[in-house]
Amino acid sequence: MPTLTLASARSPFRDEFAEELAIRPLHSGDIHASFQFRTVWGVDLLQATDPRFLRYAILPREIVCTENLTPWKKLLPCGSKAGLAVLLKSEKLFHSSYFSQAVHIRPVCQGMHCTVPSWEMRQTLNVVFDLYTSGQGKREWSMFKIKIYVDVTDSPQGELFELSPPTPLLSQAVVLGDRRTYSVYDLTDPGTFGKVRSLNLLVRWKADNGDMLRPLLHGERYVAGFGLQTGEIHTLIYNNHPYRAFPVLLLETVPWYLRLYIHTLTVTSKNRENKPSYIHYQPSKDRLRPHLLEMLVQLPPNSVTEVTVQFERALLKWTEYPPDPNHGFYVGSSVLSALVPSLVAMDTNITQEHPLFSSFFLCKEESSYFMRVYTEPLLVNLPTPDFSMPYNVICLTCTVVAVGYGSFYNLLTRTFQVEEPSQSLAKRLANVIRRWRGVPQL
Amino acid sequence: MAAPLTLLVIVAVTIRAVLFRSSLAELISERVEVVSPLNSWKRVVEGLALLDLGVSPYSGDVFHETPLTIYLYHFVIDYAEIVCMIADGITAVALYLAVQVYNKNVFRKQKYALEADRYPHDCLELMQTPKELFYVPLKVAMFYLLSPFTILSCVAKSTCGINNAIVALFVLCTIKGSALLSAIFLALATYQSIYPITLFAPALIYLLQRLYIPVNLRRQSFWLFTLQYAFMFVGSLVVIVGLSFFLLGSWDYIPSVYGFILSVPDLTPNIGLFWYFFAEMFEHFRLFFICVFQINVFFYTIPLSIKLKDHPVFLMFMQIAIISIFKSYPTVGDIALYMAFLPVWSHLYRFLRNIFMVSCVLLACSALFPVLWHLWIYAGSANSNFYYAITLLFNVGQVLLVSDYFYAYLRREHHLSHGLYLKKKDGSEATLVLK
Numbered sequence: 001m002p003t004l005t006l007a008s009a010r011s012p013f014r015d016e017f018a019e020e021l022a023i024r025p026l027h028s029g030d031i032h033a034s035f036q037f038r039t040v041w042g043v044d045l046l047q048a049t050d051p052r053f054l055r056y057a058i059l060p061r062e063i064v065c066t067e068n069l070t071p072w073k074k075l076l077p078c079g080s081k082a083g084l085a086v087l088l089k090s091e092k093l094f095h096s097s098y099f100s101q102a103v104h105i106r107p108v109c110q111g112m113h114c115t116v117p118s119w120e121m122r123q124t125l126n127v128v129f130d131l132y133t134s135g136q137g138k139r140e141w142s143m144f145k146i147k148i149y150v151d152v153t154d155s156p157q158g159e160l161f162e163l164s165p166p167t168p169l170l171s172q173a174v175v176l177g178d179r180r181t182y183s184v185y186d187l188t189d190p191g192t193f194g195k196v197r198s199l200n201l202l203v204r205w206k207a208d209n210g211d212m213l214r215p216l217l218h219g220e221r222y223v224a225g226f227g228l229q230t231g232e233i234h235t236l237i238y239n240n241h242p243y244r245a246f247p248v249l250l251l252e253t254v255p256w257y258l259r260l261y262i263h264t265l266t267v268t269s270k271n272r273e274n275k276p277s278y279i280h281y282q283p284s285k286d287r288l289r290p291h292l293l294e295m296l297v298q299l300p301p302n303s304v305t306e307v308t309v310q311f312e313r314a315l316l317k318w319t320e321y322p323p324d325p326n327h328g329f330y331v332g333s334s335v336l337s338a339l340v341p342s343l344v345a346m347d348t349n350i351t352q353e354h355p356l357f358s359s360f361f362l363c364k365e366e367s368s369y370f371m372r373v374y375t376e377p378l379l380v381n382l383p384t385p386d387f388s389m390p391y392n393v394i395c396l397t398c399t400v401v402a403v404g405y406g407s408f409y410n411l412l413t414r415t416f417q418v419e420e421p422s423q424s425l426a427k428r429l430a431n432v433i434r435r436w437r438g439v440p441q442l
Numbered sequence: 443m444a445a446p447l448t449l450l451v452i453v454a455v456t457i458r459a460v461l462f463r464s465s466l467a468e469l470i471s472e473r474v475e476v477v478s479p480l481n482s483w484k485r486v487v488e489g490l491a492l493l494d495l496g497v498s499p500y501s502g503d504v505f506h507e508t509p510l511t512i513y514l515y516h517f518v519i520d521y522a523e524i525v526c527m528i529a530d531g532i533t534a535v536a537l538y539l540a541v542q543v544y545n546k547n548v549f550r551k552q553k554y555a556l557e558a559d560r561y562p563h564d565c566l567e568l569m570q571t572p573k574e575l576f577y578v579p580l581k582v583a584m585f586y587l588l589s590p591f592t593i594l595s596c597v598a599k600s601t602c603g604i605n606n607a608i609v610a611l612f613v614l615c616t617i618k619g620s621a622l623l624s625a626i627f628l629a630l631a632t633y634q635s636i637y638p639i640t641l642f643a644p645a646l647i648y649l650l651q652r653l654y655i656p657v658n659l660r661r662q663s664f665w666l667f668t669l670q671y672a673f674m675f676v677g678s679l680v681v682i683v684g685l686s687f688f689l690l691g692s693w694d695y696i697p698s699v700y701g702f703i704l705s706v707p708d709l710t711p712n713i714g715l716f717w718y719f720f721a722e723m724f725e726h727f728r729l730f731f732i733c734v735f736q737i738n739v740f741f742y743t744i745p746l747s748i749k750l751k752d753h754p755v756f757l758m759f760m761q762i763a764i765i766s767i768f769k770s771y772p773t774v775g776d777i778a779l780y781m782a783f784l785p786v787w788s789h790l791y792r793f794l795r796n797i798f799m800v801s802c803v804l805l806a807c808s809a810l811f812p813v814l815w816h817l818w819i820y821a822g823s824a825n826s827n828f829y830y831a832i833t834l835l836f837n838v839g840q841v842l843l844v845s846d847y848f849y850a851y852l853r854r855e856h857h858l859s860h861g862l863y864l865k866k867k868d869g870s871e872a873t874l875v876l877k
Contacts (some may be wrong), residue, residue, distance in 0.1 A: 227820040263491035283502020315709045384827045391724040397719045407845035414876040416856040
């Protein structure tokens with residue numbers, strides 16, 4: 001690493017923190033709230049990272065619980081005591097239709113010259129509140145240095161919902177290839193509050209339904225087949241772009257106890273075979289490593305691509321089953337990564353101020369954006385032995401082996417003899433006495 | 443006898459061809475009783491597909507065939523059905539010829555013994571007549587070709603058929619007296635699955651007997667021939683193993699094939715005793731019981747050889763039966779091989795004690811296997827214990843069958859030396875017991 005001269009004429013870089021909340025009312029009446037927190041440290045935390053090595057780990061079964069939320073909140077500079085994190089109450093959050101939290105840590109450049117690497121930690125929390133279980137949003141808060149964005153693209157003239165208090169500030173951003181319009185409430189501006197020190201944001205729905213724009217790339221996965229012997233994993237990849245085809249990288253890690261048969265792998269798009277341009281397959285080793293399948297598939301425009309592969313379910317040792325064995329085993333999601341061509345041109349000027357939710361992945365290319373989609377995890381049942389039986393099984397199997405051994409032992413060590421009938425006990429005693437007396441025996 | 447044999451082969455091929463074209467072929471090739479992780483055709487196709495993808499087939503845990511067989515299957519993958527039928531045909535013809543030669547030897551020995559007046563006079567009804575000896579080879583071929591076990595194994599395209607063909611060719615070469623070919627086929631059979639190495643002893647004893655060398659550890663001629671035969675066997679094995687190394691360029695196949703057979707990591711259910719035992723095993727006893735179970739297969743060789751040193755072909759039958767019952771991944775194809783020998787011992791019928799019960803048990807278990815598998819895996823109303831119980835019963839039946847034939851053989855030998863109608867000291871009819 002080259003040494004840095006400290007006598008440079010640049011201003012010392014300080015740590016930064018920014019947070020924002022983006023609210024998007026959905027057509028179904030639910031509200032999608034996205035909390036974004038960004039912490040930047042002006043020091044180089046890790047000395048050496050080799051970008052050539054990618055480690056991938058997944059834990060498919062994770063119970064949603066406050067034990068996940070609390071340590072996540074503690075990563076924020078003020079914890080849950082100040083800022084938007086005050087709103088993150090676990091009872092409200094876990095009574096939602098969808099919940100997702102993430103932490104991303106990466107080195108970033110500050111400014112155009114990138115002399116000093118600084119580290120950025122992004123925490124995002126996405127919640128979809130069900131209209132009927134969580135009620136209307138009545139919140140009271142007071143804080144500084146944040147902005148609230150409300151997505152009004154679907155209702156420009158107020159026909160879907162009405163927002164109060166109205167704000168003249170409007171901003172546009174391109175999020176995932178879609179140009180959205182936001183009403184901005186800037187809480188750093190005292191004019192937003194008016195006379196009271198709190199902001200009461202009210203969204204009142206007027207219309208009932210509408211049409212939502214489908215994402216350009218999404219995926220589904222399910223297990224087909226019946227019985228506990230074999231099955232098939234089907235992965236469906238949807239390309240909803242009207243006229244552009246693009247390649248997608250599909251990464252699947254399947255645990256070793258589902259033995260994949262790669263010669264049964266078929267990829268079909270629009271009922272025709274679609275041969276992948278690149279396949280990397282590393283077969284599993286029992287109890288050591290899972291299957292790793294990476295494929296580059298070209299998705300034709302406006303189509304569904306189906307990837308199917310057959311597998312066989314293994315019988316495990318009785319100690320390898322989890323406490324509730326008939327619940328099944330979780331198989332981690334497959335990952336679809338693609339550079340999706342955008343329907344709208346993107347602005348890639350990085351010095352301009354962007355909302356946090358749209359500036360996570362910035363691409364050089366003007367008309368595509370990077371997207372990583374995770375499919376659902378699978379739940380697969382395996383055949384189970386009877387767990388109450390270890391002693392019985394050992395006894396019974398050893399009995400059968402002993403029956404074999406005993407028969408062979410008898411035939412090998414004994415010879416055929418004519419059977420002499422044995423005398424009764426009384427006669428034998430009498431013979432003993434007679435012998436002692438010296439008299440001929442019976 | 444060529445015409446009936448040809449007719450039999452045609453009938454067998456027709457049955458197999460009909461089943462290949464029906465929808466049952468798919469169903470049968472997935473049955474766990476018929477295919478095991480060692481000889482499933484689906485895994486062979488998977489291994490060859492991995493090779494096409496540029497990955498070594500032994501890097502995963504799905505392929506457990508030897509490299510020379512990869513080479514063979516690479517060429518015949520499109521003609522798999524014909525190859526399986528040809529393998530069955532080779533086995534049947536090899537067994538036919540072997541049993542024919544063996545029966546000729548048996549008849550000749552019997553004739554000399556009768557002329558030398560070595561048998562007691564009441565043993566004449568125990569003698570084998572030429573008439574019954576004439577039809578035995580055809581019955582052997584029929585038992586093998588038309589046995590439902592063999593037909594299922596062939597329709598599933600299990601590689602067990604090819605292993606059986608190699609063992610049958612080994613039996614033929616041994617009985618014909620060719621030591622070199624016998625050693626080569628034995629080395630091939632051992633290379634495929636380790637267990638046929640126990641057939642070294644009966645082959646050695648038979649060849650010594652044929653060359654009139656007495657089986658006496660103190661004689662030099664015995665050791666000379668033993669070393670010759672051992673050298674031929676070990677030499678062929680080394681050549682074959684070396685060829686396999688050069689074919690794929692690595693020793694990866696040794697843990698994948700032989701390590702797999704010996705350490706039994708895959709617990710897929712089959713008709714043997716190993717799978718459930720090791721599924722329910724306490725972890726700290728696992729190594730101990732694996733050693734016990736594997737020793738159990740090899741353990742009977744020496745005692746059986748000592749007891750049956752004058753009857754090496756029966757010893758060969760016993761060894762093949764013990765391998766088929768106690769090996770780590772048995773299938774019905776292995777059972778079909780030793781059951782094909784049963785007509786050779788049909789003259790023992792009067793001394794068999796349990797044959798009716800044993801045949802009922804084997805028939806009932808064969809019928810119950812698919813039923814209880816369906817109930818466990820598809821219907822979900824039974825559990826693994828049901829299938830395991832039938833496995834136990836099936837193996838008990840097989841063990842009783844083999845020990846029954848052993849008893850009958852020893853008893854006949856006893857009668858041939860001591861007379862058929864034995865009397866007690868007071869002149870009344872005696873009963874024979876093992877003491």
